[in-house]
Amino acid sequence: MLFLAGCATVPSSQKNLAPLYQNENSTLDQESFAALWERRTVLFGQATAGRGPGLLGTGFSALGGPKAGGAGFPMNVAATLIDSLLLESGFQHYSVMLHMSPQEEEEFRQAYRRRYDPANHILIWCDLRTTWAELHLNLDRWTVFIEVRDDELRQYEPVEMLEESQAARPAVMDMLPGIGPGPGPARRQVHQKTVMFCFPRQDLLKNPVLSPKVKSLRLVFQETNDQRTKAEGIWVFRE
Numbered sequence: 001m002l003f004l005a006g007c008a009t010v011p012s013s014q015k016n017l018a019p020l021y022q023n024e025n026s027t028l029d030q031e032s033f034a035a036l037w038e039r040r041t042v043l044f045g046q047a048t049a050g051r052g053p054g055l056l057g058t059g060f061s062a063l064g065g066p067k068a069g070g071a072g073f074p075m076n077v078a079a080t081l082i083d084s085l086l087l088e089s090g091f092q093h094y095s096v097m098l099h100m101s102p103q104e105e106e107e108f109r110q111a112y113r114r115r116y117d118p119a120n121h122i123l124i125w126c127d128l129r130t131t132w133a134e135l136h137l138n139l140d141r142w143t144v145f146i147e148v149r150d151d152e153l154r155q156y157e158p159v160e161m162l163e164e165s166q167a168a169r170p171a172v173m174d175m176l177p178g179i180g181p182g183p184g185p186a187r188r189q190v191h192q193k194t195v196m197f198c199f200p201r202q203d204l205l206k207n208p209v210l211s212p213k214v215k216s217l218r219l220v221f222q223e224t225n226d227q228r229t230k231a232e233g234i235w236v237f238r239e
Contacts, residue, residue, distance in 0.1 A: 033086075033093035041080040042233030045073045045221070046130070073231045074136040075128050079219050081235055082123040115162065121198035122146070122209060124219055134191040139163065141225075146199055147218040148209055156209060160198040 080086075091112070095105040116123055124146075130136045139161060148154045197219075203209055210217070216236045223229035 031089075033089045036086045036089050037080060040083065040086055040235070041078055042219070042235065043076070043078050044233040045075045045077045045231045073229065074132045075130045075221070075231075077221060077231065077233065078127040079233050080125045081217065082118070082125055084118070087118060087123075116196055116198060120201050121159070122201055124197045124199065126195045126197060128193045128195065130191050131188040132191075137191055137193045139195070141223060143220075143222045143224050144197060145220055145222075147220065148214055149216045149218070150211070150213040154203070154209075156199050156203075158197045158199050161195055162198070163193055163195040 082090075091105070091109055094100075095108065098104075100108060113119070128137055135141070143157075144161075145155050145157050148156070199209070201209055214237055216234055218232050218234045220230065220232045
């Protein structure tokens with residue numbers, strides 16, 4: 001567990017995920033993997049206007065993701081809470097998309113579980129982007145933790161961080177989707193990294209970190225050497 005004093009923050013994004021626990025043990029309905037992914041994704045950090053998570057860079061695929069932009073906090077963060085419903089939907093989506101045989105699908109599931117261990121971890125997949133210096137993506141610069149609020153407030157650090165760096169690429173700020181780069185606006189280089197943050201599913205007393213009593217879950221990025229540099233995203237489970 002981790003305790004940190006409060007400090008000024010960058011305004012955070014918030015998504016209401018009230019149906020999450022009701023859906024936890026339900027069968028998959030007609031909602032697509034894309035829709036589930038979007039509902040479980042919060043965007044925070046640099047200006048995020050016009051940025052959508054889509055299906056790219058989901059942790060099931062190593063493809064690139066959306067554009068970054070803005071100023072202030074040095075990164076754009078797209079954070080997705082991967083619950084059991086989203087996980088099963090992702091398995092089915094990529095099985096169909098990649099034309100997997102039943103054996104290949106089972107091997108795919110087992111490989112994912114071996115790598116991320118969702119039975120013992122709360123999984124939050126993050127797409128990190130910056131138009132500032134690439135060093136801002138260095139996880140050693142950041143203290144990352146979750147705050148779980150029910151009748152009290154508890155904080156947890158990740159037990160593991162699994163990252164995959166991606167090559168920097170040029171991007172045209174505020175470029176319309178589907179319109180390729182060309183002459184005109186100046187280009188900035190976008191540095192990108194994708195990380196799976198694995199938080200404990202149980203506390204030291206073996207109690208579940210997430211339970212039906214939980215009201216909200218907050219993911220916080222705080223610069224280790226400057227606690228004033230901080231941004232956060234919030235998932236709200238119930239009022």
